[in-house]
Amino acid sequence: MEILFYIFATLTLLCGLLVVFNPFSRNPVTSAMFLVLTIICMSGLFVLLQAYFLAAVQILVYAGAVIVLFLFVIMLLDVKEEERRRFQKFGTFLGFAAVAGLGAIIINTIGQSGIGEALTAKGAGETKELGKLLFTEYVLPFEIISVLLLVAMVGCILLSKRDESKEAEAE
């Protein structure tokens, strides 16, 4: 079990790093492919945490739908490789410093809180229990989420529709 955690954690972080900085290619398609690998390794971590349903949902929704959407948009826009522009040294350095500071603060907080010793109970995340909870206590948020998905769908159609009145004017 422990060796599996280290394997999945290392792979997740490595693929996440390759999404952001790939020394070999700056093509968005490569980033999207490494994002798929990150998601799959992370669902392995979910399995180790006994969240089997979420591991399946993670692969289905992220690897199956979200990344396909990304690839579809990349294809639609025909994005060329990001040409290496004038390297913004100052901005990159500042970004690194800010993010490193944030990470150091959070990791320090986790270390000082002693949360690992306080919480060691092993919970079993059964899918049956999850479903019961979802349709009893959390049924209102569940319905609101469906409305949100409808709104997103309508908004997406509206945004990607061509402006017909303007085209008619141009003619």
Place this chain on the structure above:
Amino acid sequence: MNIGLEHYLIVSVALFCLGLLGVIIRRNLIVMYMGLELMLNAANLALVAFSHFRDNLDGQILVFFIITVAAAEVTVGLALIVALYRKRHTTDVTDLTSMKL
């Protein structure tokens, strides 16, 4: 050595930092969106870890909702990028300077 909550939290923090770095440093709008996805996933990992170690399923329900909202967010965001590309023919943020003084 036993794997505790801290291990998962540290992985989550590292992944969040990677996503944030991607949003700050990369200039392509689509890759910046991928950074956002990484950050959302890091939050999911932290929530699932807390849920497991606290023996409480509320965290997993929240992760379920976050995944759904992230999917909706990506749909709208990518539609916005496509609309922007139609007008400006670029996905590079350094070219979008019309609000600059």
